[in-house]
Amino acid sequence: MNDLEGKIAAGEPLMQQAMGALRRYHEARDSHKPAEEVERLRLEAESLFEAVHEYQRRALGRPAHPLH
Numbered sequence: 001m002n003d004l005e006g007k008i009a010a011g012e013p014l015m016q017q018a019m020g021a022l023r024r025y026h027e028a029r030d031s032h033k034p035a036e037e038v039e040r041l042r043l044e045a046e047s048l049f050e051a052v053h054e055y056q057r058r059a060l061g062r063p064a065h066p067l068h
Helices: 003-030 035-059
Strands: none
Touching: 003 035
């Protein structure tokens, strides 16, 4: 396994967490849960995917986006 493959593998738990959050959001939306819960889950999924994206940028040696 080369260095890049190792970095990708190291990010896999974060990706799985993001996918789980997206699945929970879709399930809540599709089952007509309260709007506040759906929005909370959407924000959680969005935040986790942003973290995945930032991890991947850094793993590839690209500059990090400024955190707000």
